[in-house]
Amino acid sequence: MPLTTFAGPSLAEFEAARLVVTEVTQPTPMETSRFLGSILGSPVFLKCENLQRTGSYKLRGAYNRLSKLTAEERSHGVVAASAGNHAQGVALAARELGIKATIYMPLGVALPKLEATRDYGAEVVLEGHIFNESLAAAIEMAERTGAMFIPPFDHADIIAGQGTLGLEILDEIPDVDTIIVAIGGGGLISGVASAVKQKAALLGRTVRIIGVQAENAAAYPPSLAAGHAVTIDVHPTIADGIAVAKPGLQNFDIIKDAVDEVVTVSEDDTARAMLMLMERAKMVVEPAGAVSVAAILAGKVTDAGKTVAILSGGNIDPLVLQRIVAHGLAASERYLKLRIMLPDRPGQLARTAQIVSDANANVVEVLHTRHGRGLQIGEAELELHIETRGKEHRQLVVKRLRDEGFKVRISDDI
Known part of the structure; x- marks a missing residue:
């Protein structure tokens, strides 16, 4: 062939x-x-x-690119822009090849990615609020200093x-x-x-x-x-x-x-x-x-x-x-967030918790308030975050609460 x-x-x-x-x-x-x-x-x-x-x-491409640079090109260093993996790949490749690397990253970059890039030996410059602003700054530095710009993919x-x-x-x-x-x-x-x-x-x-x-x-x-x-x-x-x-x-x-x-x-x-x-x-x-x-x-x-x-x-x-x-x-239907309207009187929170427990579900977070929008005087709203075992178990928990007369709304706001 x-x-x-x-x-x-x-x-x-x-x-x-x-x-x-x-x-x-x-x-x-x-x-x-x-x-x-x-x-x-x-x-x-x-x-x-x-x-x-x-x-x-990313290290594969970065190292292959940097290895092709001439001695003259290496002497001017390399520059890249990245919010994560490309930054670390270029930083480590440059360290292994003895080349100075400057990486432009957005101001809001995740701390672990920032620290890892620095730990690999690169100088990190925080510039811009979005990646495109960091990219523009990196390209400007390359044009100004003669450093070799290392693109992420092209x-x-x-x-x-x-x-x-x-x-x-x-x-x-x-x-x-x-x-x-x-x-x-x-x-x-x-x-x-x-x-x-x-x-x-x-x-x-x-x-x-x-x-x-x-x-x-x-x-x-x-x-x-x-x-x-x-x-x-x-x-x-x-x-x-x-x-x-x-x-x-x-x-x-x-x-x-x-x-x-x-x-x-x-x-x-x-x-x-x-x-x-x-x-x-x-x-x-x-x-x-x-x-x-x-x-x-x-x-x-x-x-x-x-x-x-x-x-x-x-x-x-x-x-x-x-x-x-x-x-x-939540997407796997194993986490359930419910909003339940309650009469504002003693024992209602314990009653709902017992119903959930009897259904073999686990409450992981509770918020109880009398000040929600739409609440009447004498009412309270209970927000429950519950671990379940899947779709059928979710349905069972909701059914048990409704069967006991509670007004239950399922929230997708996880």
Whole structure:
């Protein structure tokens, strides 16, 4: 079978990048997920790039790009803009290669990401309230000082470095049928798709590549429909690591030919996936890294055969993780928030608590007030946060309370 080629790096360039990248990266585990396999109806494996150095795949592309710099270019240092994983990848790559790195980050960047970037040896400049302001400042510094700007995804060396992950997957699961990959700007999936498809063609095989975007930041579906990269309005998403308004131009040229399908997942889908990964796989995965699993749970992937879902990153602020876990429990119908109207007289709180207890549910938070809007004199409102075991158990708890005459409203405001 003739070798398949795509715009961007050749298979030889991916193989060369692999030799470079192994100087600093480590092979990440490939774990079996029987739970996801039972949902998909075929074997599912998790490629745990969340356990990579710096906590994501970004180190691969950053190190490959920096390794190509000349001595003259290295002497001026490098500069990048990032709110997270790219920052850490560039910082560690620069440290390993003895290059001064300056990273521009937004003022509100999560503290763990800020501290990790500094710990890897980079100088961090907090500039701007949003990423685009940090990006503009980084580009201005590069033009002013001669430092080399390191883009997060739209560069052939970055793409070649990220594609080394695809070659690693083929080593571990040579007969893989489908690989599911998150998409932001497109650096990871363009590298993985091109490297895998070129290598698979040599073996006389085909591998299906499915990309996943957060539905609130999905630039690729309209871009692929239009035949060229288009800019979208990005809405708030927990998967901020893949919230990119416009595809990378080099990435898009590869993706339109090498990626078989692009699907989107909701915020609830992603939160459920993160919760499932913690409970079933014992993996802490950031939202952007969990969208591949979210696509399986949401039924967006079918007829997949032997499947690898890439967990692309694990860097998440613990405070954000706490909120997302609560959201995931609610999305999985295992967390119930109720508002109950009560007569304002002694014993009503104890009575509701006993009903919930008798239904084998657990109250985790209580708010009792006489001052809510719409309350009459002599009434109080009770807000209960309850742990349940799923949809049927939720319904039972609500039914028991209503059967006892309480006015119960279910709130989705978790």
